[in-house]
Amino acid sequence: MFDLRYHVASLAAVFVALVLGIFVGVGLSGRGFVSDAERENLQSRIAELAAERDEAVARAQAAGLRGTALDDYARTSYPDLVRDRLDGRSVGVVFIGSVDQGVAETVRRAVDDAGGRVATLRALRVPLDGEGIDAALGADPATRELAGPDNREQLGRALARELVTSGPDPVLDRVAAALVEEQSGPATPAVDAVVVARPARPQSGETQAFLGGLYGGLAAAPLPAVGVDQADDAVSAVPVFRRSGLATVSGIDDATGQVALVYLLAGARSGSYGLGESAVDGVLPTPVTVQPPVRE
Secondary structure, three states, X not given: XXXXXXXHHHHHHHHHHHHHHHHHHHHHHOOOOOOHXXXXXXXXXXXXXHHHHHHHHHHHHHHHHHHHXXXXXXXXXXXXXXXXXXXXXXXXXEEEOOOOHHHHHHHHHHHHHOOOEEEEEEEEOOOOOHHHHHHHHHOOOOOHHHOOHHHHHHHHHHHHHHHHOOOOOHHHHHHHHHHEEEEEOOOOOOOOEEXXXXXXXXXXXXXXXXXXHHHHHHHHOOOOEEEEEOOOOOOOOHHHHHHOOOEEEEOOOOHHHHHHHHHHHOOOOOOEEEOOOOOOOOOOOOOOOOOOOOOO
C-alpha cells in the first residue's frame, strides 16, 4: 500500500474547490453583490483550484501505480530477497498486550522464509498490575529494589535484559504470574534478534514508564531489536518505538515490510522503514552481505 498522503492532498483540493465554488456561485447569481473585476478574479481562482485538484489527482494516481508496482515486485522477488538472511538465527517476539495472531504468523513466516526460527514469544499484560508486581518483587531480596511505582522504568530495563539473554531470569521469574499473559519457547532463551509489537492501546502513568524502560533496554541490547506495526493499525506504536531507539518497520502485513523486517533482523543499519508516514528512512534498509552456505 502506498502513502495515503497523496489521497489526502487530492481530497483536500477537491473540497476546497467545491466550497469556494459554492460561495462564488452565490455571489455570481446575486447580481450587484460582486463587481465585474471581483467576479473575474474569483473565476480565475476557481480555474487555479481546478488545476491544482487535477494535479493532485494525477499525483495520487501516479503514486498508486508506483506503490502497486513496488508491492508486486516485493511479492514476486520476496523469496530471493530474504533467502538465508537469517540462516540458523533465533528470534524472540514480545507483544505488549494480548498476542495478535496475524502479526505473530507474519513474523514467524518471514523469519522461517529467511532461514531462521522464532524461538520465544512473550505477551506482557498491560496496564500493569502494580500491587501484584510489587508483592512478587518485594518477596525476594534480589529483586526488592525494583519494587514501587518510581522504579517502573528500571524494571522495564531489567526485564529487557532477561528477555534477550540466556538467564538466569530472577526478575522475570518473580513477576511472570502478574505480568506475562502468554508465552512459548524455553524459559531462558538465547536469541539473536527480537521483534516488538504493541496490539494494546497506548498506556500512561507507571505502565508508560515501564514500557519506556523496556523499549530502551531492548534498543540498547547488542542485537537487532525491531518494533513493528500493521498498515491498518488504528494507533501506530512506531513513533514511540522510534523515540526509544528501536529500529522500526511500518506495515509488516505488506511484502515490502516483511523484507525490511528480515533485513533489520539480519543486521542492516537501524532506522525506520516501510511504506507509512513513520518510515522516515525509506522503504528498505540496505541489506548486509550474506555469505552463501558452504556446500559439500
